[in-house]
Amino acid sequence: MKMKSHCPINYSLEHFGDRWSLLIIRDLMFNGKRHYNEFLESGEKISTSVLGDRLKHLEEVGIISKGKDKIKKSRIKYSLTKKGINMLPIMLDMVCWSGQYDNKSDVNNVFLAKINTEREMLIQSTREKLEGEHLMD
Amino acid sequence: MKMKSHCPINYSLEHFGDRWSLLIIRDLMFNGKRHYNEFLESGEKISTSVLGDRLKHLEEVGIISKGKDKIKKSRIKYSLTKKGINMLPIMLDMVCWSGQYDNKSDVNNVFLAKINTEREMLIQSTREKLEGEHLMD
């Protein structure tokens, strides 16, 4: 991958600056999704070819990892890496920002207020939850 | 613009989820750029047609506004709106996240540490600076 620059904003863009990657990360981070078919079912209707491509790219850049499901060994499971979990503040800020302006937002105001007033605590507790679920796989 | 969903992450993506918009916002927010030709000069080498398109889109969705330069009335000046300035936490988190992983990053460690330890103060002071520069145009 040829980088356009070494600006940190551009670095972010090279990792997840497309129309789909953040939706996959959202599903892993907030919606408990871990399997290929679950990503396909999300409201934005990603296609199989695009999903395959983005999963591969996100794994290559170290944001997600791929493993076998502990319970059902034949099933494949995706997890956030530490690098992926560390995107939590970015994701929460986006939810918060959108919540201010989208009157049709899916997010309720209680949660929005919580991001604002208890941001650090919320990040900490969510991080612990994610690290328990994802990193231990 | 037809929205794929009302998820807040998707709302963000519909606003600035492409390879160029965040670079323009970055230039307005951190690099003091305000004019068409200044955006063209940035390291990522945006083309005139793409720049024109993104400026129009960002204005339509209310993130930037367009006005005449106070000093030189013939010159056109772009500013962040309140909605644009409110993206500051998102942008700082991206800088912070990238700074952890990009060893060639343009950002120095002092600034990174500052984002982490004095986040709220840094946001507040930067916001005041931006509101002075941009909103009063």
Added chain:
DNA sequence: CTGTATCCTTAGGGATACTG
């Protein structure tokens, strides 16, 4: 200086079928 307009090329993406 701030844009459009045009032309052309490439990348992104939807639909569908197929495979281990």
Added chain:
DNA sequence: CAGTATCCCTAAGGATACAG
């Protein structure tokens, strides 16, 4: 269930010229 492979179409983007 978790993907590839293919086909085809559209959107995105680079280069350049030109206009107000």
